[in-house]
Amino acid sequence: MGNFVANEGLSIFVIVVWLGINAYLFVQFYLNFLVEKWFYTRVLLGQALPWARAPAACLNFNCMLILLPVCRNLLSFLRGSIQVRRKPHVSRQLDRNITFHKLVAYMIAFHTAVHIVAHLFNFEYFMDAQLNRNGSLLTFALSEIGNEENSSFLNPIRSNETNPTIVMFTTIAGLTGVAITLALILIITSSMEVIRRSYFEVFWYTHHLFVIFFIGLVFHGYGRIVRGQTDGSLKSNDPSVCAERFEDWGTNGSHCAVPVFAGNPPGTWKWVLAPMILYVCERLVRLYRSHQKVVITKVVMHPSKTLELQMKKKGFRMEVGQYVFIQCPSVSRLEWHPFTLTSAPEEDYFSAHIRIVGDWTQALYEACGGDKNETQEAWKLPKVAIDGPFGTASEDVFRYEVVMLVGAGIGVTPFASILKSVWYKHIQNNQELHSLPDYIYFYWLCPETQAFEWFADLLQSLERQMAEKGMTDFLSYNIYLTRWKEAEAAHFRVHHEAENDPITGLKQKTLYGKPNWDNEFTNIASKHPGTKVGVFLCGPPQLGKSLEKQCLSHSEADVKFIFNKENF
């Protein structure tokens, strides 16, 4: 249980607080519309009035939140200032920004649905009030208010010769409402897992409808369609007394004047202005970054369709396991793609390994001259822009005494940086040695042999260095090949006795199949009693779930497994 709190406590706390605020706003605004000021409005609309206003308040709140988790420069800045104070849990919370962004989006969708359904009823009731032209009905009397010049109406539908659909498309509130709802629907349908993962461009461009969404949102309330009785009018026309005698309103003998109504001033801008400004700043920072000069110092083509870019930029400082967004103007001016940095902070350049799998990466590959045989002149290399670096959980690696790194497939890239950095720290005999983990368990699960290529080179040199320095007792690496062809299997069998592994060329033999996590966790727990073990994963969510379970079930009083997950 203690471990569960350490792992999930803060996220659950944040979500509970957020749900709590939503519930509070809903109930509070629901009750706000049950007071006397809104009595006559409720005569027309009934319960649909508070049901429309309560989700509107929640929408303001959630639209304020939705922009914050995607301000990555702001988050990076916050993370930096928090890390100084050594609170790994808080900085880890910030990694779940996209999850939170999605939760807020679902909440917006939910409140939008409630708001729209309630307003459908409102439109219908307003129309009913206009159509039942019967002088003995209070609803008709209320609808007639405002027919004279210089007086304000209560019923926004001003005649009985129209219909709700026409009113919808001729009022500010109706038009902006339709526009922002459509924008929201398009944004949501194009962000479904399948589209986002497979056709990133569709997702990315459609998401920019958020500009229309926010403009429409701010102006949605400008028509002041929802009206309540003014405070002054409440004195001259007390609904509890005068509602019964509406036929005498404004006559001399009665004590009831004709009620006066006014709309609420639009308030959404107060909620969303600050995050909008922050987001504009965020985009300006990105724009500025895209104009900073980045020099590609080296391009390496690895045989397994992986492009390695080594770059330099003035004032670039990184930490292990961070990622950058790369943009290449000659490929696309608008697309920024995230890549994990594979270089160590100790190196004088920074690098990224890019697997060529799609349009953008293919175009980048051609721009870098990957399809030509001769060496490219440096000036022929394309311009690139870098935004970042941004931190993810791997920065916390050095805070644990024992760490377990689990990479799957190309997900091994963040760990390249970590292992390299550990290696540099060791060969430089760095004074900070005490800040290194005592023991590193490294697991790499890979479905095909090609991917081993470039990473195996790194591991090989690391292995050699460790043997030379006689420091073989701090890194244990286990490589699992999860899929193989029969021809390969025959090859492996023949070389089973060889000193070096037939695939990776490492002393450590490649293992076949999937790791037995239960055994691995039990082993580590028994070897390192009384420690905190950090578990880091970069891989598919299913693997994450099973590791998280293992972390929870193997944490006992003396050994604690803390689960961390990369986003990419």
Next chain:
Amino acid sequence: MGKIEWAMWANEQALAAGLILLTGGIVGVSGQFRGWQFAAYAIAAGAFVCLLEYPRSKRAKGTSVERPGQYCFTVCVKAFGPLTRNYYVRAFLHAAICVPGGFMLATVLGCVCLGIASLIYFGAAVRGEHWEPILPRKDVRKPEDSTRKPPQNPPPRPPPDVRRKNVNDLEAAAYDNPFSTTADE
């Protein structure tokens, strides 16, 4: 990432439109709004669109992701053959379905969403996309002959580091024995 398949987005959009149309219809009928007959139509149309769009198409390239429990829907939709396979048909079908939704406020949103889905489907059809069912792969097990055959490339073989780079192409990586060898008799 590969080529964009617009139909995948059109499918998401149409499914959402179906749900919105259905919801609008339910609201219209339960509230007995004026012209609730259109709302009743929207319930039927929304349900139909949802059923038609629920089974996701197979992707031209890469892994296809099924919606939970879509298999029996896939079979039903597949039964209509070219009618459901062709995206032009879908584009026009959705365009036709959405029109009556425009006559009533409660169903207007679903109508517009379905119209947009129809446009995306039309774009997908122009690009030559079509619906393919995701069916469970049949495991074709080949008889395991290869393991019984003797190795074509018997030892001795070159040192491992020479071969490591060419592990894909075992034939090309094979070591040519400079001496002619014959079997002992």
